[in-house]
Amino acid sequence: MRLHTDYELSPDPVIEYYKKDVDRTLLREHLKLTPQQRLEKLVAFMRSLDRLRTSARKGR
Amino acid sequence: MTPDLVGLLRVLSGGGVRYIIIGGVAAGIHGALRTTLDLDVVYARDPDNVALLVAALAPYDPYLRGAPPGLPFELDEQTIARGLNFTLVTTLGDLDLLGEVTGGGGFDQLRTSAEPVEIEGFECWVVTLPKLIALKRAAGRGKDREALAELEALLEERDRPDV
Secondary structure (H helix, E strand, O other), rough: OOOOOOOOOOOHHHHHHHHHHOOOOHHHHHOOOOOHHHHHHHHHHHHHHHHHHHHHHHHH | OOOOOHHHHHHHHHHHEEEEHHHHHHHHHHHHOOOOOOEEEOOOHHHHHHHHHHHHHHHHOOOOOOOOOOOOEEEEEEEHHHOOOOEEEEEEEEEEEEEOOOOEHHHHHHOOEEEEEEOEEEEEEEEOOHHHHHHHHHHHHHHHHHHOOOOOOOOHOOOOOOO
16 A cells, blocks of 8 residues: 655555554544644653653662 | 653744754654654754754753763854754753754755644644655664554554544
């Protein structure tokens, strides 16, 4: 399948292989958000990861 | 340190800097779920914009990322004019300032493949999803393949008639 873009991207077999594992349900949910909401969610996730890493270090 | 991505965008847009968001933050704005730790932007290299960029970032102590402390580095107009791409650390987080990007050229060329988004009331320009895919493909980095798979799936989902 050819991607419908202005850049005529032909399918890359390696990318197509990885694409099978993409969780599209999460993408569909994310597409319902505004750009700012998506960015905020990304930042919140990074903060959570940071807290998790800090807690894990303290627990060692 | 968790980067303050929104803060960085606020500083740049609030300072009137002309720039285009690319890389992981652009992917995130388009809906990708992979995390990113730095902000990559392509900036306009005309003297007026460079002066705005220098003024906007000065309060946040921009310094070369990975360089030993104490080097006589100052992000000023002359430094930017002499260089092109700068990987910086600031007190708000890591920031990559790119004068040009492989497959996309400089600001003026990339601007035709960028779209405005509103973040906290500020207008930010972000590279379009198809162009972001083209840039990542042009970079040809093996580590981008999984990210590309997600971006291409995202494009397919976004363009589905029922979405």
